[in-house]
Amino acid sequence: MRTQYGTPDTAPVTVVDDIEAYGPRVCDDMTVEVALAVMAGARVEYLTVCDGDDQSTDLITLVRLAVLRDSPVYTDRIRLRDILDGSLPSPGARPGGVGEYGR
Structure with missing residues (x-):
């Protein structure tokens, strides 16, 4: 019996600008803490969120x-x-106030 080695596929790789290409896929009901843990474990900077x-x-x-x-x-x-x-206010927003001193 002889082992035959095939040639590697040399077809060009196309980069697709697609949401599917980023990070692990997670459900949108995941909490922030769990999402941060998934990112740390997978060592990624992005998650693809699914419905x-x-x-x-x-x-x-x-x-x-x-x-x-x-x-x-x-x-x-x-x-x-x-x-x-x-549905969340901006993280930098101050509840009930306008500007730095709530004027």
Whole structure:
């Protein structure tokens, strides 16, 4: 019996600008803390967020989650879908006030 080696596939690789190409796929009901743990474990800076039908809906970055976690609006109940649908106030926003002193 002889072992035959095939030639490697030399077809050009095309880079696709597609949401599917980024990071592990996670469900949008994942909490921020779990998402940060997944990112740390996978050593990635992005996660592809999917809806209940496993359709990619958006990307979330490590920086965005870290800023949120360190902000005063953060709670351990915040899920990725809360961030992506815009229902959270900006991490730098001050509740009930305008400007630095709430004028």
